[in-house]
Amino acid sequence: MTALDTAVDMRTALGAVQIPSPVLTASGCSAFGRELEPFVDLAAIGAVVTKSVQLRPRSGRPTPRMAETPSGMLNSIGLQGPGIDGLLAEDLPWLVERGARAFVSIAGTRVENFAELAARLRGVPGVLGLEVNISCPNVESRGEVFACDPVAASDVIAAVRQAADPAHPVYAKLSPDVTDIVSVARAVTDAGADGLSMINTLLGLVIDPDTMRPVLGGVTGGLSGPAIRPVALRCVWQVHQALPEVPILGMGGIRSGLDALQFVLAGASAVSVGTAVFNDPSAVARVHEELAAALAQRGFASLCEAVGYAHR
Amino acid sequence: MSAPITVPAPRAAHPPVQRVVAVRGRRSVNAYVELSLAAPEIAERAQPGQFVAFAVGGTLSAALLRRSIAIAGAGDGVVTVVVAPHGPGSTWLAGLREGDTVDVVGPLGRPFPLPEPGTPSLLVGGGYGAAALVGLAERLRASGSAVTAIAGAASADRLCSVEELRAVADDVVVTTDDGSAGRRGWVSEPAADRIGAAGVVYACGPMGMLRAIGELATARGIPSYVAVEESMACGIGVCMTCVLPIVGEDGRTRFSRSCTEGPVFGGDRVRFADVGTLPWDVVGADAMGVVAP
Numbered sequence: 001m002t003a004l005d006t007a008v009d010m011r012t013a014l015g016a017v018q019i020p021s022p023v024l025t026a027s028g029c030s031a032f033g034r035e036l037e038p039f040v041d042l043a044a045i046g047a048v049v050t051k052s053v054q055l056r057p058r059s060g061r062p063t064p065r066m067a068e069t070p071s072g073m074l075n076s077i078g079l080q081g082p083g084i085d086g087l088l089a090e091d092l093p094w095l096v097e098r099g100a101r102a103f104v105s106i107a108g109t110r111v112e113n114f115a116e117l118a119a120r121l122r123g124v125p126g127v128l129g130l131e132v133n134i135s136c137p138n139v140e141s142r143g144e145v146f147a148c149d150p151v152a153a154s155d156v157i158a159a160v161r162q163a164a165d166p167a168h169p170v171y172a173k174l175s176p177d178v179t180d181i182v183s184v185a186r187a188v189t190d191a192g193a194d195g196l197s198m199i200n201t202l203l204g205l206v207i208d209p210d211t212m213r214p215v216l217g218g219v220t221g222g223l224s225g226p227a228i229r230p231v232a233l234r235c236v237w238q239v240h241q242a243l244p245e246v247p248i249l250g251m252g253g254i255r256s257g258l259d260a261l262q263f264v265l266a267g268a269s270a271v272s273v274g275t276a277v278f279n280d281p282s283a284v285a286r287v288h289e290e291l292a293a294a295l296a297q298r299g300f301a302s303l304c305e306a307v308g309y310a311h312r
Numbered sequence: 313m314s315a316p317i318t319v320p321a322p323r324a325a326h327p328p329v330q331r332v333v334a335v336r337g338r339r340s341v342n343a344y345v346e347l348s349l350a351a352p353e354i355a356e357r358a359q360p361g362q363f364v365a366f367a368v369g370g371t372l373s374a375a376l377l378r379r380s381i382a383i384a385g386a387g388d389g390v391v392t393v394v395v396a397p398h399g400p401g402s403t404w405l406a407g408l409r410e411g412d413t414v415d416v417v418g419p420l421g422r423p424f425p426l427p428e429p430g431t432p433s434l435l436v437g438g439g440y441g442a443a444a445l446v447g448l449a450e451r452l453r454a455s456g457s458a459v460t461a462i463a464g465a466a467s468a469d470r471l472c473s474v475e476e477l478r479a480v481a482d483d484v485v486v487t488t489d490d491g492s493a494g495r496r497g498w499v500s501e502p503a504a505d506r507i508g509a510a511g512v513v514y515a516c517g518p519m520g521m522l523r524a525i526g527e528l529a530t531a532r533g534i535p536s537y538v539a540v541e542e543s544m545a546c547g548i549g550v551c552m553t554c555v556l557p558i559v560g561e562d563g564r565t566r567f568s569r570s571c572t573e574g575p576v577f578g579g580d581r582v583r584f585a586d587v588g589t590l591p592w593d594v595v596g597a598d599a600m601g602v603v604a605p
Contacts, residue, residue, distance in 0.1 A: 035549035035572065038327040051552075059567050059596035062589050066545050066553035071374040073545060077552045078600065080567060217588065225376055278546040279367055279376040281417060282330055 008295045009302035010288065012269050014047070014103065014129050015169025015194035015247060019270070021046040022303050023260065023288040026251050026274030027105035027131060027173070027197075028052065028077070029224075030284075032091035039281040043099035045288065049272055050091070052107035052133040055116060057083035067206040067215040072225025072253070073275060074204050076218030079107055079136060084120050096126035105173070107133040109144060111159050118164035129168045131249075132160050132193075135175035135200035137222045147175040147200070150187035161192030171249055173197040176231050185239045185246070195247035196239060197272070199232045225275040229253030233266055240267025240308055255283070257290020264291070264303065265310035318535045318578025320561055321422040326357040328548070330417045335408045336390055342469040344440055345395045345406040352389035354418045360448035361539050361576045364393060364418030365547030368401040375401050377545045380571070382444035382516065383419060384473065391418070394443040394472055420547050421575045424448050424537050427512040430456040434510035435481070436499050436525050437463045438517020442473040444539050445516055449480045458482050460506050464499035464521075468492035500524040507532055515539070519584065526579025536579030542570040557583040557594055566595045 012022040024046040030036055033048035042048060060080025067074045082091070087104070095102050104127055106117040114132060121127050134156050135147035146152040157172050164170055172188040174181060176199040185196055201222025206215045214220075232252020240248060250268030254260050255276040263271050276283040291303075300306045337348035354364060365378035379401045385392035397406040408414060427433065433452050435445045442463040449459050461477040464487035471486065471493060478484045485502045486494025495502065499517075503525055507513065513529040513536040515522050522538040529536035545551040549572035558568035559581040568574065583591070592602045 029550060031550045031552070039330055039548075054599065056599040057596040058599040059590060059594045059602075060552065060555070060600070063553070063555060063587070064543075065555070066377075066543070066551070068375060068377050068545075071376065073377060075545075075551075075553065080552050080555070080596070083596075083599075226374075275376060278378065278551050280330075280415070281546070281548050281550075 008292045008300060010292055012303055013247070014171065014249065014270060017128055017169055019046045019101065019128070020044065021288050022264070022270040023284055023291065024103065024249070024270060024272045025049050025277065025284055026272035027133065029274035029277050032087070033095055033100060034091070036281060040285045042095070045284050046270055047101040047103040047128050048095060049103045049131055050087070050105050051081055052079050052105040052136065053081050053084055053087045053117065054079060054107050055084055055113055057081065057086060062217040064215060064217055067221070069204070069206060069223065070227060072223055072227035074206050074216060074221035074223050075201070076216040076221035078218060084117055088120070088124065092124060092126050100126070101128040102126050103128050103131055105131040105133050107136060111155050114156050115159040115163040118160045121168070122165040127168065129171065130160065130164055131171045131173050131197050132157060133173050135173050137175070137177070137201055137203040137220070145175060147173070147184060148178055150184050153184055154187045154191035157188045157193045158191040169194040171195040171197045173200055174235070175200050176235055177203055181235050182238055182242045185243060189243060189246050195249060197249040197251065198235045198239065199252045202228055202231065224253070226253040226255055229259060233262055236263055236268050237266040241311060244308065254287065257287050257294045260287050260291045261294045264306050265308070267308040267311065269304070269307045315563065316559055316578055316580045317530065317533060318537065318580055319425070320578060320581065321425050321537065321576040324359055324362060324419065324421070324423055328418050328420050329353050330415070332413050332415050335410055335412045335414065338408065338410055341394065342471060343396065344472055345397065346384070347393050347395060347405070347408060349391045349416065350389060351391045351416060354416065355386040355389050355391050358383050358386035358391065358419040359423035360451055361424035361444065362419035362421050363547070363575060364391065364416050365420055365544070366405055367415040368404045378417065378547045379405060380420070380544045380547045382539065384443035384446055386447065394440045396440045417547060421571055422573070424514055424539070424576050426451060426455065427457065431511035432458040432509055433460070434503065434507055434513045435459060435461045436503055436513065436515040436517070437461070437473065438499060438521040439465045439470050440472045441517030441539070441541065442477065445514060446473050446476045446480070448514060449477060453480055460510070461485070462487065462499045462502050464488065466490065500528065504528060507534060510534055512536070513579070515579070519587065522579070522582070523584035526582065526584070530580040537576050538579045538582065539575045540570050540577065540582070544571050547571050557586045557591060559583065564595055565591065565593055
């Protein structure tokens with residue numbers, strides 16, 4: 001276990017909810033937290049952002065589901081998961097027993113699915129808030145990626161905000177695969193989002209030169225890892241510049257404390273560490289320590305002072 | 313499909329650790345490289361059938377995914393693995409020198425379940441998969457089992473761990489596809505000759521071989537346990553990329569992770585013919601739009 005003590009005040013918030021660390025897991029990159037227990041103090045990190053949960057259990061896609069790419073990977077898992085019943089019966093109680101906070105990622109194919117999931121999570125112990133996955137690229141048609149359309153995205157967020165526990169902050173997870181991410185950010189914030197999670201994976205493709213066919217069973221997949229970090233950082237920068245009052249949970253290729261610092265300086269008040277966990281299972285705790293040291297070296301007394309500093 | 317005769321492999325006794333460890337020794341063995349790592353905490357926790365996961369390329373590496381390799385030996389503070397260089401990551405690992413350091417997580421995965429003491433056992437290894445059977449052979453002999461081992465490969469230079477198996481097994485058979493060492497042909501032929509005397513069968517190697525050995529054992533009503541070599545991104549159970557269609561204790565098929573629910577599965581629980589597809593009766597296939605025919 002790693003101690004997360006530091007001289008810098010690392011406290012931050014998701015919406016109105018205080019958390020002790022600004023470094024969280026990323027949805028889809030740490031399952032439901034359980035497997036990280038040998039490597040990370042789950043109660044000390046900001047929160048466990050769960051793999052996206054849907055109403056029903058999902059098998060996910062056939063294999064192969066993964067291809068390594070330069071400084072990243074392409075995945076096509078297809079949202080394999082236990083469904084909301086499994087999450088409520090097993091995964092959330094397990095996290096509660098350990099004093100961990102869950103930021104529950106929810107996904108669906110219809111607006112009503114999202115609203116029902118939000119309602120099912122009202123008042124559930126251990127649930128800190130909701131990350132609304134409206135941007136998973138591994139769905140049957142691009143028309144189902146709500147985050148590519150400001151109107152569709154707003155419909156989902158408005159329904160979730162209305163159905164969700166008032167104490168649960170609702171974050172909209174946005175896709176970088178749009179022409180103008182600021183317009184989507186503005187639309188979902190107007191619809192009631194308490195914050196924004198940026199970014200989801202970028203849609204990508206790898207072809208095997210030997211078989212001369214796409215590597216992934218799902219043909220296309222989501223690109224993640226340090227390869228996408230400049231894209232993610234640009235999205236955070238643009239949205240923070242346009243909407244400085246809206247809290248941002250930044251993610252996309254964060255591997256070190258200095259990577260996380262860039263997101264904070266661009267306007268993120270918290271960050272998620274995703275693909276880096278595959279490389280280093282203790283990455284979430286390590287990034288916290290490195291970020292705290294980097295802030296101290298630069299004379300910041302608290303994380304909050306550094307949020308958006310690059311714009312000033 | 314009739315009810316499985318195996319029980320799912322139980323979890324390992326100890327959780328894994330992550331350590332930066334030094335390479336204690338390196339030697340070329342045919343087409344492979346055997347690395348010995350000074351990793352006492354992993355060595356004391358390891359059980360036969362488990363694996364370790366390496367970060368490759370150093371701290372500046374653009375190759376992020378862990379490389380999972382079966383533990384070939386563990387004892388006296390040292391963990392041994394056999395690296396088969398085929399891509400950039402495994403080639404980097406194979407190029408490590410004595411004194412170099414590497415970040416390793418382990419031991420990972422579920423070990424081979426051991427039979428009642430004294431149960432005669434047949435062990436079948438394909439290529440470098442034979443390395444995963446050495447520690448198992450030692451445990452089985454120590455508990456009074458007669459051990460027959462079959463090691464096969466495409467050619468003599470692809471054989472692995474034959475000497476180590478000879479040192480511990482009662483009988484060792486070698487096969488090569490091209491006849492360059494031992495009997496010409498596949499491991500399934502000597503396996504069929506010897507399986508009648510076995511109370512349990514273990515195998516590690518390529519998927520086609522595991523299928524052949526698993527089906528051979530199941531047809532005779534003999535329990536078999538196979539260690540799969542699926543490619544994994546993390547090795548610890550968070551990435552969900554290494555799944556296989558596995559029949560669970562309740563008889564239902566799930567996409568199960570080779571890292572945390574395997575790599576050891578009952579040979580009659582792996583739906584080999586369905587690997588790479590999404591059969592309608594996998595739990596949650598209906599939510600993917602796949603319906604019963």
